[in-house]
Amino acid sequence: MKIAFVGKGGSGKTTLSSLFIRHLAAARVPVIAVDADINQHLGAALGLDDAAAAALPAMGAQLPLIKEYLRGSNPRIASAETMIKTTPPGDGSQLLRVGGDNPVYDACARTVPLDDSSVRLMATGPFTESDLGVACYHSKVGAVELCLNHLVDGREEYVVVDMTAGSDSFASGMFTRFDMTFLVAEPTRKGIAVYRQYKEYARDFDVSLKVVGNKVQGPDDLAFLRAEVGDDLLVTVGHSDWVRAMEKGRPAPFAELEDVNRRALETLHSAADATYAQRDWQRYTRQMVHFHLRNAESWGNAKTGADLAAQVDPAFLLSEGAATPQPV
Numbered sequence: 555m556k557i558a559f560v561g562k563g564g565s566g567k568t569t570l571s572s573l574f575i576r577h578l579a580a581a582r583v584p585v586i587a588v589d590a591d592i593n594q595h596l597g598a599a600l601g602l603d604d605a606a607a608a609a610l611p612a613m614g615a616q617l618p619l620i621k622e623y624l625r626g627s628n629p630r631i632a633s634a635e636t637m638i639k640t641t642p643p644g645d646g647s648q649l650l651r652v653g654g655d656n657p658v659y660d661a662c663a664r665t666v667p668l669d670d671s672s673v674r675l676m677a678t679g680p681f682t683e684s685d686l687g688v689a690c691y692h693s694k695v696g697a698v699e700l701c702l703n704h705l706v707d708g709r710e711e712y713v714v715v716d717m718t719a720g721s722d723s724f725a726s727g728m729f730t731r732f733d734m735t736f737l738v739a740e741p742t743r744k745g746i747a748v749y750r751q752y753k754e755y756a757r758d759f760d761v762s763l764k765v766v767g768n769k770v771q772g773p774d775d776l777a778f779l780r781a782e783v784g785d786d787l788l789v790t791v792g793h794s795d796w797v798r799a800m801e802k803g804r805p806a807p808f809a810e811l812e813d814v815n816r817r818a819l820e821t822l823h824s825a826a827d828a829t830y831a832q833r834d835w836q837r838y839t840r841q842m843v844h845f846h847l848r849n850a851e852s853w854g855n856a857k858t859g860a861d862l863a864a865q866v867d868p869a870f871l872l873s874e875g876a877a878t879p880q881p882v
Contacts, residue, residue: 556702556713556731557826561738562748563593563719566768569797570738571716572599576808577819578712579671584652586663588715589677590698590728596716597675600666601805612679613697616661620697623657624648624704626878630867636860639696640727640846642839643704644867649878650704652711658701669808695726702731703842708874709830724755727845730838733829734762736822739783741767741775746782753786759841762829764788766822789821835873842872 559571568591578585589596589610597607613620621634621641628646631637643649650658663674678695695718707713715732729735737752739745749765756763767779767790779787796811811819843866850862870876 555707555709555711555733555826555830556705556715558715558717558729558732558735559738560717560735560748560752561719561768562740562744565719565738565740565745565748566791567719567736567738568595568599568716569801570736570766570768570791571714572596573797573811573815574736574819574822575600575673575714576668577816577823578714579668579673580808581823582671584711585673586652586713587666587673587675588698588713589675590695590715591678591718593719594677594679597666597677599800600668600673600675601800602666602675610664610675610677610679611662613662613676613701614679616658617697617700619661620658620700624650624700628867630865632860636858636862636865637700638846638849638854638858638862639699640703640842640849640854641700641862641865642842642846642867642870643872643876644865644870647704647878649706649872649876650701652705652707652713662697695728699726699728699731702728703872706872706874706876706878709827712826727841727849729756730759730761730841730845732761733833734764734826736764736766736788738766738768739779740769741778746779749783749786760834760837762832764825766791766818769793788825789818791815791818835871839870839872 559567561567575585575587587596597610618634621637624647625631625634625637626646626648628644630644650656663676665672666675678698737749739749753763763786765783765786766788770776770790770792776790794812794815796806799806847863854862
């Protein structure tokens, strides 16, 4: 299951995504955590110290390796250089699974211990000094989108992505890559504005969207959220002494998280799991091709000097039963 956490900056989406990741890991569910935010804080939220968080390999820096591996023996892709962030898989492409090992995970993922369990953590990488004034952060996030396009995951296998803040997610088709999107909203006009924008942009793409109310302090906050988002409000979260201690560098065992917040995470898990029955791999593949063709026409063909529409394999359907070639 592919899960996104979105929201305005400061809404608490990184904290909530890290709590959900800890919840899944404690339940012995295989998890790949991905930090796709321009502000790279997910590693710290999962307990890494500053040095370990800074040492995480940047997916953006490994893009040539990622492309070369994923294209596999796909005859429609002449070279890794002609792949762009939206290039879809086809016959011969290498596919990623949540479990197991592959060169992409070897280069980009690191194991993060969590009490008596662990997760794999991947990060797009920070915006560096050399990027200032000349680069777009979405080119880094493109490594995440390319991996999601080649990912096959099943029920009780999770990829949890902490997305970039606000509506920047819509600068690519990545917002359609998820089984469930949790929008973290504070009970404020600014928090609701991001929800409305996200809801409007995602309206025509069958995006499963639920709101998680954060920093809710009482009945008035709850009433405000219910009035503004209606049935999209899934659950609310208030103050947590456990989170406050963790943010001060004094994390307690996850089993000591407050019961009310543990129940909130269980609600998120149940909502995500319920989307499995609505999975539509044909729509998923169709949307992937749709955004690829748009990107090819807009900038991809000119950048690569190739007709990227030819990369689309009309007979290929990404699904749990899709086969990936074995390396020779």
